[in-house]
Amino acid sequence: MKKNKNPERVFDRYTIYRTTNVGLELIKILINLYKKHKIKTYNIFKILNKFDEYIHFLIKKRINSSIRISGFLEEYKHIDDIWIFSIENLKFLMDLNKNVFATWRIEIFCDKCDILLIESKKPKK
Secondary structure (H helix, E strand, C coil): CCCCCCCCCCCCCCCHHHHHHHHHHHHHHHHHHCCCCCHHHHHHHHHHHHHHHHHHHHHHHHHHHEEEEEEEEEEEECCCCCEEEEEEEEEEEEEEEEECCEEEEEEEEEEEEEEEEEEECCCCC
């Protein structure tokens, strides 16, 4: 049997929410239900997938943000849909508009840093 080595199937931008407190507690509950034979394995994955989709939808719907990045691009590499940028004097500004009355600003400054970006593939339907 050939193993699927496509990392996008194992980890994508949605599954990151499983590591939050809510996600970890959901996993604990599902494991306890499984141990008590009240839920089957495929139901665990269905529930986790719905959780991932819904959390992503809620965050996308409720948070409107803008990002500004400036600095001197020293070097960049592109290998197999992975980009690596080496930047000097990086200035990263992010405005999170939670609602009309509340805006949070995140400011990060760095003399030299590397940024790793992975291109996402659109899932086939």
